[in-house]
Amino acid sequence: MDPQFSFLTVLESIDYDGTEDAVAVALKEKVLPILQANATAITSSSEGSLNVNITGASAESSRSGSKDGGKEGSAGGSRDTEKTLLPKYVIAKKHQDDILTQTDPARVSALWILALTAKFGNQTADISEFFSNVNRLLDNISGAQAKLVPEHYRALLYMIVGASDAIENPNLLLRPLLNAALSFSPSHDMLSPAHALFLIQALKAKQYKLALQLLKYDVDKFDSAYGLTYQDHLRFHYYGAMVFIGMKQYEKAIEYLSIVLCAPGFPCSMVQIEALKKTILLQLILYGKHALRLPRMANDFTSHSYRAFARPYDHFAVAFENGDPTVLKLVWNQINNIFSADGNYGLALHSLTAFRKQRIQKLRKTFITVPMEYIESKDIDILENGPSTKGFVLAMIEDGDLRAKISQKSSTSPIIVVFQDGSVTSSHLDELEAKLDSVRLLNEKIAIADREVGQSREYLSRKLQSASAPGGFLSRGGGLEDLEGYDDSMMEL
Amino acid sequence: MAFFPPIDSLSQSLSLSDLEPLESLAQCVPIDDANVSRYYSLFIYCLIINDDIEEARFLLKRASTRTISADSAEVTDTIAPLSTARRILTSLWTKNYVEFFSTVEAALHSVPLESPEANLLRTLADHVREANYKFVSRAFLSGALSDIAVYFGISEIDAKEFLVQKGWSVTDELTVKAPAISKEPTKAAAQQKARFDSLTSLITHMQRA
Numbered sequence: 001m002d003p004q005f006s007f008l009t010v011l012e013s014i015d016y017d018g019t020e021d022a023v024a025v026a027l028k029e030k031v032l033p034i035l036q037a038n039a040t041a042i043t044s045s046s047e048g049s050l051n052v053n054i055t056g057a058s059a060e061s062s063r064s065g066s067k068d069g070g071k072e073g074s075a076g077g078s079r080d081t082e083k084t085l086l087p088k089y090v091i092a093k094k095h096q097d098d099i100l101t102q103t104d105p106a107r108v109s110a111l112w113i114l115a116l117t118a119k120f121g122n123q124t125a126d127i128s129e130f131f132s133n134v135n136r137l138l139d140n141i142s143g144a145q146a147k148l149v150p151e152h153y154r155a156l157l158y159m160i161v162g163a164s165d166a167i168e169n170p171n172l173l174l175r176p177l178l179n180a181a182l183s184f185s186p187s188h189d190m191l192s193p194a195h196a197l198f199l200i201q202a203l204k205a206k207q208y209k210l211a212l213q214l215l216k217y218d219v220d221k222f223d224s225a226y227g228l229t230y231q232d233h234l235r236f237h238y239y240g241a242m243v244f245i246g247m248k249q250y251e252k253a254i255e256y257l258s259i260v261l262c263a264p265g266f267p268c269s270m271v272q273i274e275a276l277k278k279t280i281l282l283q284l285i286l287y288g289k290h291a292l293r294l295p296r297m298a299n300d301f302t303s304h305s306y307r308a309f310a311r312p313y314d315h316f317a318v319a320f321e322n323g324d325p326t327v328l329k330l331v332w333n334q335i336n337n338i339f340s341a342d343g344n345y346g347l348a349l350h351s352l353t354a355f356r357k358q359r360i361q362k363l364r365k366t367f368i369t370v371p372m373e374y375i376e377s378k379d380i381d382i383l384e385n386g387p388s389t390k391g392f393v394l395a396m397i398e399d400g401d402l403r404a405k406i407s408q409k410s411s412t413s414p415i416i417v418v419f420q421d422g423s424v425t426s427s428h429l430d431e432l433e434a435k436l437d438s439v440r441l442l443n444e445k446i447a448i449a450d451r452e453v454g455q456s457r458e459y460l461s462r463k464l465q466s467a468s469a470p471g472g473f474l475s476r477g478g479g480l481e482d483l484e485g486y487d488d489s490m491m492e493l
Numbered sequence: 494m495a496f497f498p499p500i501d502s503l504s505q506s507l508s509l510s511d512l513e514p515l516e517s518l519a520q521c522v523p524i525d526d527a528n529v530s531r532y533y534s535l536f537i538y539c540l541i542i543n544d545d546i547e548e549a550r551f552l553l554k555r556a557s558t559r560t561i562s563a564d565s566a567e568v569t570d571t572i573a574p575l576s577t578a579r580r581i582l583t584s585l586w587t588k589n590y591v592e593f594f595s596t597v598e599a600a601l602h603s604v605p606l607e608s609p610e611a612n613l614l615r616t617l618a619d620h621v622r623e624a625n626y627k628f629v630s631r632a633f634l635s636g637a638l639s640d641i642a643v644y645f646g647i648s649e650i651d652a653k654e655f656l657v658q659k660g661w662s663v664t665d666e667l668t669v670k671a672p673a674i675s676k677e678p679t680k681a682a683a684q685q686k687a688r689f690d691s692l693t694s695l696i697t698h699m700q701r702a
């Protein structure tokens with residue numbers, strides 16, 4: 001029997017009205033083996049492999065699927081790389097167009113992925129035809145089926161990014177990419193190959209608000225079986241932090257950057273060094289000081305490496321914390337070119353504005369009312385290009401950075417600033433309720449993850465190893481019953 | 494070639510839901526399409542009216558640099574729409590309300606009375622005045638009328654009349670004084686306190702658990 005004939009026959013025999021997972025299983029068991037046989041035949045006849053042109057920051061993660069073994073170059077840098085994809089599954093050329101024109105991508109997403117990578121991967125194809133087909137696929141993609149062909153799916157995403165960059169329009173397939181990332185798992189909490197790629201395209205397209213639609217879900221599941229790498233994890237959280245910085249959600253940005261800093265790895269990655277630089281500036285903006293130590297979960301050994309690369313930032317932070325504007329200005333003049341070279345100039349400027357604000361905010365600790373003239377005597381604009389003290393104070397009040405009122409009894413009287421106490425508003429309560437809800441959900445997730453880890457083979461074998469060492473509970477004659485209740489005690493916060 | 498719909502064919506009372514879906518199309522049309530400049534300017538005004546000035550800034554950055562150049566180079570007797578929107582956005586971002594109101598007034602004089610631009614610009618000016626009145630109420634116990642009038646883009650005489658209607662008092666030296674705020678507990682404040690108390694007890698319970 002003609003293998004291709006059997007492929008079509010089998011394709012038609014699948015019940016597409018079943019659940020998404022059932023269809024995926026049917027494809028995996030009945031169709032993919034045929035395509036795998038095609039691939040084996042082609043590979044053995046040396047017809048060549050699929051060369052996928054990868055451009056952009058995604059290029060770095062294509063080089064290896066393991067943790068980086070050294071510096072990789074600056075995060076977000078772009079580099080062209082030819083990745084050789086040895087196709088695991090192959091659809092014959094004559095069926096590629098049939099798949100793309102006669103089937104529903106929602107039902108056979110896996111085959112669409114294979115057809116697209118095969119048809120457009122090795123040639124300078126019609127780019128508008130490529131985008132049109134990709135748009136149809138990503139708007140209707142089945143996450144369960146994308147997981148069946150992870151390498152091809154990843155290659156297709158790289159092709160999309162490369163093509164968007166080639167026509168200098170990163171906005172073009174942004175919404176379909178978002179849909180692809182969200183459809184990977186029903187609860188949207190699993191990292192997919194599309195997550196980091198979507199974020200970097202969103203950053204290029206300055207679609208920060210759209211990026212928040214992905215970032216509103218906490219991603220805490222990661223499975224390397226889907227072609228994901230350590231770099232995907234770092235990049236997703238680093239680019240996510242950049243989105244939050246763009247939207248001025250600095251606390252959330254610090255949270256994402258701390259995830260990058262705490263990621264295990266030796267030696268440290270350039271992505272982590274860039275994350276540290278941004279973290280230092282953000283801490284100055286939010287808190288007026290930077291943490292001398294990295295987050296508790298960060299690897300102590302690599303923290304020394306971080307510090308070596310971020311020394312100018314430490315230097316700037318020390319001058320900032322000392323509060324002497326003359327010294328700060330001197331340091332700024334010495335190193336502002338470093339901020340610019342690192343792409344952190346805007347953030348550094350915000351830190352100088354924060355320095356000015358914090359000097360004024362500190363007056364609240366000493367005074368209830370203070371003349372504007374006194375504030376002018378204390379106010380320092382490091383770059384001497386900002387608004388006047390009065391304008392700056394009014395702007396702080398307008399933006400909610402200062403709780404105060406202005407009083408001037410007559411046009412000849414001095415302007416007095418009256419500091420106000422904070423009051424709890426309903427928006428504060430809404431925010432507090434939302435935070436408590438998210439903490440409750442997080443506690444539940446942690447409890448579930450705790451049970452799963454506690455029952456995993458790796459954990460139990462390590463515990464048994466340590467227990468069988470002298471002094472362990474087995475040596476005391478304890479058995480597995482000693483583990484009862486241990487799980488519960490682990491769940492205590 | 495992509496076809497961008499004429500702005501005047503869209504709804505007279507434009508909203509974000511009318512404009513957002515057209516952005517990807519705006520990036521594909523020829524740069525000399527005058528509709529594109531108008532589209533971006535209207536989109537910016539809508540975003541500001543919806544208190545999304547950050548997104549308005551990003552939209553301006555997303556607008557093709559070629560579109561911005563083409564807009565500025567237009568030689569017409571009307572003000573270039575995107576450049577005007579940029580000036581309005583910048584003045585709001587830098588809190589230069591004198592510049593804001595003067596630019597809006599000049600733009601209103603240059604567009605047809607019932608055009609989408611005129612409708613949105615009038616709405617925008619009213620929106621900013623209202624927001625600024627809330628700010629003035631929050632920020633000033635008393636102050637010079639000349640300082641406060643700039644927030645409304647009106648003359649001192651009109652500002653005096655406006656504030657007096659809102660309960661402010663004005664001295665002979667043209668200093669305004671905010672109305673006294675009632676310190677009696679309101680029902681909303683009582684509900685808020687009750688809500689605050691229940692959240693506090695919940696947090697205490699979680700700490701103990």
